[in-house]
Amino acid sequence: MKAGFLxxxxxxxxxxxxxxxxxxxxxxxxxxxxxxxxxxAEIRSSVRTEAAHTLKKPGKMYVKGxxxxxxxxxxxxxxxxxxxxxxxxxxxxxxIPGNGDIAVKGNILYADSFSDLVALDISDVNAPKEVGxxxxxxxxxxxDGVWWTMTAPxxxxxxxxxxDYKVEYVTETVSTNCEENIMYPILNxxxxxxxxxxxxxxGKSASSSSNSGGTSGKAGSMSRFALxxxxxxxxxxxxxxxxxxxxxxxxxxxxxxxxxxxxxTIFPYKNKLFIGSSTGMFIYDNSNPSAPQQLSVFQHGNxxxxxxxxxxxxYVTLRTGTACAGTQNQMDLVDVSxxxxxxxxxxxxMQNPHGLSIDFPILYLCEGEFGLKIFNAExxxxxxxxxxxxxxxxxxxxxxxxxxxxxxxGKDGFYQYDASDVKNLRLLSKIPVSK
Amino acid sequence: xxxxxxxxxxFLLSGSLLAQENTFKRxxxxxxxxxxxxxxxxxxxxxxxxxxxxxASITAQIYNGLQxxxxxxxxxxxxxxxxxxxxxxxxxxxxxxxxxxxxxxxxFGTLDAGYGFTWFHQDTDGYKxxxxxxxxxxxxxxxxxxGGNAFTIVFSYKRQELHVDKPLWYDQQVRFEERIYxxxxxxxxxxx
Numbered sequence: 001m002k003a004g005f006l007x008x009x010x011x012x013x014x015x016x017x018x019x020x021x022x023x024x025x026x027x028x029x030x031x032x033x034x035x036x037x038x039x040x041a042e043i044r045s046s047v048r049t050e051a052a053h054t055l056k057k058p059g060k061m062y063v064k065g066x067x068x069x070x071x072x073x074x075x076x077x078x079x080x081x082x083x084x085x086x087x088x089x090x091x092x093x094x095x096i097p098g099n100g101d102i103a104v105k106g107n108i109l110y111a112d113s114f115s116d117l118v119a120l121d122i123s124d125v126n127a128p129k130e131v132g133x134x135x136x137x138x139x140x141x142x143x144d145g146v147w148w149t150m151t152a153p154x155x156x157x158x159x160x161x162x163x164d165y166k167v168e169y170v171t172e173t174v175s176t177n178c179e180e181n182i183m184y185p186i187l188n189x190x191x192x193x194x195x196x197x198x199x200x201x202x203g204k205s206a207s208s209s210s211n212s213g214g215t216s217g218k219a220g221s222m223s224r225f226a227l228x229x230x231x232x233x234x235x236x237x238x239x240x241x242x243x244x245x246x247x248x249x250x251x252x253x254x255x256x257x258x259x260x261x262x263x264x265t266i267f268p269y270k271n272k273l274f275i276g277s278s279t280g281m282f283i284y285d286n287s288n289p290s291a292p293q294q295l296s297v298f299q300h301g302n303x304x305x306x307x308x309x310x311x312x313x314x315y316v317t318l319r320t321g322t323a324c325a326g327t328q329n330q331m332d333l334v335d336v337s338x339x340x341x342x343x344x345x346x347x348x349x350m351q352n353p354h355g356l357s358i359d360f361p362i363l364y365l366c367e368g369e370f371g372l373k374i375f376n377a378e379x380x381x382x383x384x385x386x387x388x389x390x391x392x393x394x395x396x397x398x399x400x401x402x403x404x405x406x407x408x409x410g411k412d413g414f415y416q417y418d419a420s421d422v423k424n425l426r427l428l429s430k431i432p433v434s435k
Numbered sequence: 436x437x438x439x440x441x442x443x444x445x446f447l448l449s450g451s452l453l454a455q456e457n458t459f460k461r462x463x464x465x466x467x468x469x470x471x472x473x474x475x476x477x478x479x480x481x482x483x484x485x486x487x488x489x490x491a492s493i494t495a496q497i498y499n500g501l502q503x504x505x506x507x508x509x510x511x512x513x514x515x516x517x518x519x520x521x522x523x524x525x526x527x528x529x530x531x532x533x534x535x536x537x538x539x540x541x542x543f544g545t546l547d548a549g550y551g552f553t554w555f556h557q558d559t560d561g562y563k564x565x566x567x568x569x570x571x572x573x574x575x576x577x578x579x580x581x582g583g584n585a586f587t588i589v590f591s592y593k594r595q596e597l598h599v600d601k602p603l604w605y606d607q608q609v610r611f612e613e614r615i616y617x618x619x620x621x622x623x624x625x626x627x
Contacts, residue, residue: 020619022476029609177478177488178614179520320602
């Protein structure tokens with residue numbers, strides 16, 4: 001009986017389930033884009049102050065004194081009273097359609113609104129007011145890897161509308177041949193448009209720390225805005241715009257410097273501007289703030305690349321991602337002691353590095369969904385083994401070190417830590433995103 | 436791994452019960468095999484729909500166990516399978532069971548169940564291959580004197596699961612592949 005049962009079992013297992021076709025399925029969650037047109041007149045009339053909102057889709061952050069400014073991607077800016085880091089208090093929300101970047105000088109907050117640069121007086125943080133605007137200065141831009149463009153329906157008069165896209169996420173499953181061949185997606189018209197845009201204008205959600213002195217604040221490393229002297233520098237996908245803010249409430253378009261393609265972030269440091277693009281890092285001499293001069297380009301593989309600088313070393317993170325189409329996830333240390341000839345010191349493998357901040361020798365590095373890493377960067381040749389801490393249970397997009405405190409922002413919210421002991425960061429407060 | 440250990444315990448317990456049926460001296464057995472994994476795959480690639488390709492991979496494995504009675508042995512199987520884009524090391528609980536008692540040629544059954552690890556696999560940049568469950572039942576023929584060394588030919592069905600995280604293309608948020616290798620395994624070996 002027992003032997004019979006075993007015979008039966010073996011034959012059933014061996015033959016009934018016999019199937020010699022490999023079954024491999026690839027699952028993709030893909031963004032599907034539907035074009036929509038938004039009249040500029042409507043966009044411009046929508047800038048207004050509203051009661052405090054909850055965080056839904058946080059983008060970049062900016063610190064000025066006791067106030068935090070957190071971008072709600074494409075929607076506007078949260079103003080938060082952070083005089084008590086353990087209990088930040090939402091004060092108001094400035095509705096700014098198409099906003100992604102922030103810079104503050106004195107009582108004037110500068111923000112992009114699709115094609116325009118807007119200046120707002122924040123003397124009264126409860127009721128900021130628009131005081132200045134430069135129209136049609138940005139021709140195209142990107143939010144979460146989706147491009148918008150200005151349309152020119154009236155023979156080149158580009159003040160009519162913005163072509164934007166409605167975003168939907170589609171899950172699809174396809175059979176594969178069980179190998180690693182690159183599966184190029186079949187693009188529909190909307191994604192094809194977006195793809196071609198990307199090929200020519202890649203530039204990505206930004207941030208880098210604009211640490212110009214005086215009365216300006218501090219941004220994260222993913223910023224596309226930087227302040228220095230009487231100028232606001234902004235990078236678009238292909239150029240560096242200089243705005244004269246000698247009269248802060250009335251910014252004027254001063255000049256434009258063509259940089260090539262795929263510009264992503266800008267980081268001012270001493271008399272230099274470090275500009276990250278998806279193919280390299282540009283270094284500009286900014287001794288004359290009204291006329292930056294290119295000194296060099298440090299080339300690297302195709303990847304998104306925020307950069308921060310301390311003394312003679314630039315810390316450049318390269319990551320894969322939707323807008324970068326790269327395959328590298330690493331941090332490069334670049335010797336910029338001779339800014340006209342930057343030299344790679346060493347590359348460190350990372351998981352998916354985004355923004356970073358340095359409070360030498362402590363280096364804070366956001367790893368996206370893999371959390372926040374803290375390194376001791378004293379030995380430039382051996383940072384990898386000097387990992388002081390790794391906070392995995394968070395999504396970290398960008399970080400600002402303020403010495404005693406560290407601010408981190410990601411898809412799941414805004415975190416504020418006491419950094420007096422970097423090995424044991426103590427969470428002071430968290431503002432979660434509301435679903 | 437819990438399933439793996441439970442299977443091993445079941446085999447050992449069943450062996451001890453069977454051993455009580457008649458006097459039998461347990462001994463160490465080894466079954467070393469080398470062969471191929473053969474199959475096909477049907478996939479759609481771009482505008483090429485339902486294309487069929489043949490697949491062949493090299494496999495080697497070593498089984499070490501105890502002969503629990505005249506018919507049954509149980510032990511552990513370790514192997515290495517060279518799929519085209521994955522190098523997998525299965526580690527499994529195994530058994531060998533003589534189905535019919537012939538003289539010079541005997542039909543026997545094999546069963547290995549465990550987990551395929553990717554310890555020695557090297558990924559292309561951007562890819563991350565993770566291991567998965569493995570099942571390998573089959574039948575074979577032993578050529579040799581009963582109780583002595585034997586030359587074996589085994590036909591078996593091998594199922595190996597893998598998970599591969601893939602680099603994202605432009606408009607993708609998530610991209611991964613679930614692989615199930617369903618192969619006919621043909622192996623030659625020695626049963627000692």
